[in-house]
Amino acid sequence: MICIVMGVSGSGKTTVGRELAQALSLPFYDADDFHSAANVEKMRQGTPLTDEDRHGWLAALAAGITKWEKAGGAVLACSALKEKYRAVLQAAAAHAVFWVVLEGSKELLVSRMRTRSGHYMKEQMLNSQLADYESPTYGLHLSIEASPEELVRQTVEFLRKQKGEKAPR
Structure with missing residues (x-):
């Protein structure tokens, strides 16, 4: 299984993705980490990436998805802002990708971004991500108002129900 935890910057996709990978016993x-140095520098300078900038990044992620699926699955934290980006990622997988869509208010996203340090994505870039964001009509949509632990619990419960498994007591 390939599970992609997606959302704009500040939505908690890395935190939730790491915890979900651990809960599912999959690599994260x-x-x-797949952006080129040029893309990272561009974002560090506050310049939004273009579709052209993302081409190599998406190709690297698609290659990873193909490899990870053959190895038994993985959890990927990825913004996947536009439907055409998600289509590239899905096309790399032999089976349907499971999407966890993290969504919340701009105010909450900004407050989270202000508390983190050392990340190249700065608060001013959030507006460009929100402008590009196309919420998918599929996947498990979760509110980021819940704790990461609760979001992981909800995701694991949903996956178990999909597989017809009972939750452990």
Whole structure:
């Protein structure tokens, strides 16, 4: 299974993705680690990435998805802002990708971004992400007002129900 935890910057996709990977006993990958140095520098300077900038990044993620699926699955934290980006990622997988969509208010996203340090994505870039964001009509949509632990619990419960498994007592 390939599970992609998606959302704009500040939505908690890395935190939730790491915890979900642990709960599912799958490896975790962060799409931020697949950006070129030029893309990271561009974002560090406050310049939004274009579709062209993202081409190599999406190709690297697609190659990873193909490899991870063959190895038994993975959880990927990825913004996946536009439907055409998600289509590239889905096309790399032999089976349907499971999408966890983290969504919340701009105010909450900004407050979270202000508390983190050392990340190249700065608060002013959030507006460009929100402008590009196309909420998917599929996947498990969760509110980021819940704790990461609760979001993982909800996701695991949903996956168990999909597979017809009973939750452990």
